[in-house]
Amino acid sequence: MAVSGLVMASVPATPVYILTIRCRDAVGIVAAVATTLAAADAFITESSHFGDPDTGLFFMRTVFHAHASARALSRSEYRDLLEPVRRRFGMQLELHDSAERMRVVLAVSRHSHCLNHLLHRWHSDELPIDVAAVFSNHDDLRRTVEWYGVPFHYVPATTPAAKPAQEQALRDLIVASEAGLLVLARYMQVLSPALCADLDGACINIHHSFLPSFKGAKPYHQAHDRGVKLVGATAHFVTPDLDEGPIIEQDIVRVDHAHDAEAFVRLGKDVENVVLARAVQWHAERRVFRNGQRTVVFRH
Amino acid sequence: MAVSGLVMASVPATPVYILTIRCRDAVGIVAAVATTLAAADAFITESSHFGDPDTGLFFMRTVFHAHASARALSRSEYRDLLEPVRRRFGMQLELHDSAERMRVVLAVSRHSHCLNHLLHRWHSDELPIDVAAVFSNHDDLRRTVEWYGVPFHYVPATTPAAKPAQEQALRDLIVASEAGLLVLARYMQVLSPALCADLDGACINIHHSFLPSFKGAKPYHQAHDRGVKLVGATAHFVTPDLDEGPIIEQDIVRVDHAHDAEAFVRLGKDVENVVLARAVQWHAERRVFRNGQRTVVFRH
Amino acid sequence: MAVSGLVMASVPATPVYILTIRCRDAVGIVAAVATTLAAADAFITESSHFGDPDTGLFFMRTVFHAHASARALSRSEYRDLLEPVRRRFGMQLELHDSAERMRVVLAVSRHSHCLNHLLHRWHSDELPIDVAAVFSNHDDLRRTVEWYGVPFHYVPATTPAAKPAQEQALRDLIVASEAGLLVLARYMQVLSPALCADLDGACINIHHSFLPSFKGAKPYHQAHDRGVKLVGATAHFVTPDLDEGPIIEQDIVRVDHAHDAEAFVRLGKDVENVVLARAVQWHAERRVFRNGQRTVVFRH
């Protein structure tokens, strides 16, 4: 049922579509969508929806393909069929062919673990993305990236004055790559508010603490000073408020008094890897919705 | 959104219904159900469905109530509206008023932790069940049970010859209590195949290991002998094959070389408590479906 | 090996002692202690030590009893033998007979889950403490407490003016009970700085969040607003800085977008139970040491 790379392999030639919807909650939404799809002989293989009583918003994700006995319609044909429903409920509606992978730019500084993990999983056909390019303010990880056949863009900025040009280079790369997602895989530069705003919902960061604890720099050292018994990592959408963006995923690992701050760093890496990879996978599979300062995630 | 006791308190007078469906998967099921509910102005607050490609079966659970602007129908009126859909797809369809709690008989021997946990959560209005009675082959826990105002039935069976009468007493109690569920909360007697068959899908046991490891007696001691690094507990439906029933929930706790078998017993109790309470809650909320030797659980 | 209630049962008549040491780290501490014990034919069944390179402090906990072939000394005899070592290294040294249980006062308001869990574990001989009394600012839980044969002290304080007298009553109860530990098992009153200071290292609180996130009131609601994906609980020593005391234990449970704040409350209770019971057990077994704003915990 998963629309992951692994499973894709065994899916027949019939295209599989992912429909996502966001609108105000109301009676009849599911009925209208399901009836439209059923009338087109579409077979639903996975569907989740959620109405948030706090915000009054409704979120839905449905995966379907043409039934074996039916004619497979094109994306635009399905889109046209759904248009009356979209209008009726004022929906933000997207329809994706699951075979068209989200194009992604990864940004990294010197810590290689998240980059290595994402590239390996992508290379093993386990992350349904296309890695278009890697951007870095250091040249350290060029060999790793190029081994995977991915272009490596090294743009340092050793003075504050050089920052705007560096960020412009990142913007240009995202545009030139036709990327729909920027992943900050331990990228130790703060993006400008303008770029954060422009990438709203299209930029995921991994913060190496259990947010909202230990925002800012050196979170493992802050955690050690506070004497916590678990350390965590948080993948979140980037917003202009540093480390305040909507949380997509979090996890933790146990520590004790015998672990110094360096051990926290080491143990935390496994958690960062897993948390960031999950967030990227779910986002690429269109499972993640912003819901104000929170997210709706139809996990898998 | 949860249909738990706690949340019930704030739900308006309008009845909330839980619809469960099980049938062969096909195009149009969700459309037919959702359209029927929408036509009756029913507002869906929670809905999950799953089509199993292995078995070709489809499972659905939908929670709804009459929209504020609509006339609230009775259960039988909703039932009648759904009848054509039920027939069309050959559904096993159930419609429950969430305010009508599942009546439950608990069986226990001498270990009190699961019993104490279930009774406390029920008493705190956190488990949406009615505890009708407690059955035991020992008299030890009478005071605990009676404190909660629950009838305690002590029926020992010190010889094999006494077993059939004991089991008949348990059967009679279930019938007299009009119970829909028997929970074996560390009941150290094996039910006869006949009773297991009669209680198919209506009897939940807690086994104190991570099944399928360590079936049978003294699982913590088996686990200690094997030198595992995690011990677990498993809540499962009871079937005539001992410890082989469909699994509803499992969880684990970490152990190490310094824990002896008695420490495994002690540490495992917290896991048993939580795992069994989750299974009972989910079952009472109609979230659990048998799917051959496995289960579908729409967790919350 | 555990010095828990369960295991106590099988320990021979020979007294088992728990030695705890805290001093500046130096060469020869372990040698001096171990040599002294060996010279007295004491058999060590469990021993842990830790030197903190940050603070330069050394912590040690050793469990021993007289070897089968040796004469069992009294506590004061062992204490005398250790005195030269204590002086040489300037140790804070304590020697406890493990059969002498720590006397504990529990304080609670209206949430019964932690109280119920602690009382049940104590009653089942799984917590090596003596519950001397329960103190509450509400009368709700009297029946529960009295079922266990424990005195229940109800001292309300409905106006700020009544608070000092209420706190004095709590102080008096601790003294009269000869209690070595006060456990705030969801006690919703803030202790005065003076009482916090007087109970330094002898008062454990359960906070229903993953500290340092969500200090103060309604942490589950804060957590829900922030959209976290895990909620936690923290057991910590109480200090005059609210929710800033040294952390003894933490744990978490997963939540998602479909859980409202009330569901966070419900799910968090299981974590609070387990975290607080572990902290109390470890403290009672003399496994917990303050180390500045952190703790050293020789877990079991």
Place this chain on the structure above:
Amino acid sequence: MAVSGLVMASVPATPVYILTIRCRDAVGIVAAVATTLAAADAFITESSHFGDPDTGLFFMRTVFHAHASARALSRSEYRDLLEPVRRRFGMQLELHDSAERMRVVLAVSRHSHCLNHLLHRWHSDELPIDVAAVFSNHDDLRRTVEWYGVPFHYVPATTPAAKPAQEQALRDLIVASEAGLLVLARYMQVLSPALCADLDGACINIHHSFLPSFKGAKPYHQAHDRGVKLVGATAHFVTPDLDEGPIIEQDIVRVDHAHDAEAFVRLGKDVENVVLARAVQWHAERRVFRNGQRTVVFRH
């Protein structure tokens, strides 16, 4: 305090030694060892010991270096000082210079995740081993291995008759590499009983299930058929009894009804990575002892 690669960087020129001891439990062992070390002005930075009441065996691991004010002795000098203690208690005693890394041969078939994870952590100086060579029955992962500058030995065996020669090649490689550990990082060939016996305590395998559940082939598919709610991975010493060796580490990840067997495979990989890396690290740091069919692991 950790003797991991990361921390090594900040350790002074003074060598750090790891002492491991295994013998029958008795009064005075810790005293004798600690006194000997203290007499040589050795500063203990980490020490753990455990006496198993079941087997009567005693295990100890102590990390020390010469005190700043003392003359640093050589390994053989410390060894000579400890010799009388070793004889007195009949110890298996090892003394390792922590700077001398354990040499390791990795064996792999076609699944690259564990290999990639181990190589990356080693390359990042986070695993205190030397990877001497990689052995494989497939040529697929040559490019990965050679990127790291590690010799890749491809020895296929497409017929049963070719197996003995293949295994002899592996034996020769271990000898030629002067390796102290063989890690089966998803190596899908069964070693002969003779090789298992020869590598007793020096060969670690990752099995992709929560042993003892689901031994043998395709454990994730077995787990899916059984309908478990958690899947696990187990790192264990290899013995002639397949999947029955002493367990070093285990961990799990949650699955549900919507995950097919392929999803189990995908989700399990993260657990396999982490579990195997922990086992290799702990073994390399001399934290793991065989204790009959179980292990003693002084975790960090």
